[in-house]
Amino acid sequence: MEYVTGAVAPPAEPLPEPAAWQKGADPACFLCRAAAQYSDHAAADRRLLVAGRGPLTVVVLNRFPYNNGHLMVAPLRHVGEFDRVTDQEHVESMQWLGRLMRVLGERLRPDGFNVGLNLGRVAGAGLPGHLHWHVVPRWSGDSNFMSVLAGTRVIPQSLDALWELLTEGLRGGSGKS
Numbered sequence: 001m002e003y004v005t006g007a008v009a010p011p012a013e014p015l016p017e018p019a020a021w022q023k024g025a026d027p028a029c030f031l032c033r034a035a036a037q038y039s040d041h042a043a044a045d046r047r048l049l050v051a052g053r054g055p056l057t058v059v060v061l062n063r064f065p066y067n068n069g070h071l072m073v074a075p076l077r078h079v080g081e082f083d084r085v086t087d088q089e090h091v092e093s094m095q096w097l098g099r100l101m102r103v104l105g106e107r108l109r110p111d112g113f114n115v116g117l118n119l120g121r122v123a124g125a126g127l128p129g130h131l132h133w134h135v136v137p138r139w140s141g142d143s144n145f146m147s148v149l150a151g152t153r154v155i156p157q158s159l160d161a162l163w164e165l166l167t168e169g170l171r172g173g174s175g176k177s
Helices: 030-035 041-048 087-108 144-148 159-170
Strands: 050-053 057-061 071-075 112-117 133-138
Touching: 030 041, 030 057, 030 071, 041 050, 050 159, 057 087, 057 159, 071 087, 087 112, 087 133, 087 159
Parallel strands: none
Antiparallel strands: 050 057, 057 071, 071 133, 112 133
């Protein structure tokens, strides 16, 4: 709610400490932290908003979403250049994107999706060192443009509620919203 209202958030509890980082990880990178190994993955995943993991990729809810259901798919490796992502990382990322759009489609019922990459700071990459695909559900008449106007945000669902909905859907649960 602090994000939506613009209020100052209370001090955050410390992030979990990884048992092991991925080779070449940047400890200051939130995606590298999400990709790390933890002794208690379930607790760390919830705290870090990790919705899914593959052998080569990680799925993370965007802490500062453009719209409800905004997710990111990233290689586990800290790699920032598109041409340095391996064929296997590309394939697994595309498989995740398809699966996520199916689950979000079933659970949130959007009218469409924006899927894309921001490559370089000038193109809008807030984290240019760790490549990631954005998945943003869209609804007819949504007010996505409002973030540009006076800092207004319209996000009707908490990240915690979205994490629950998405992880249940990725596990194959039958509960629908």
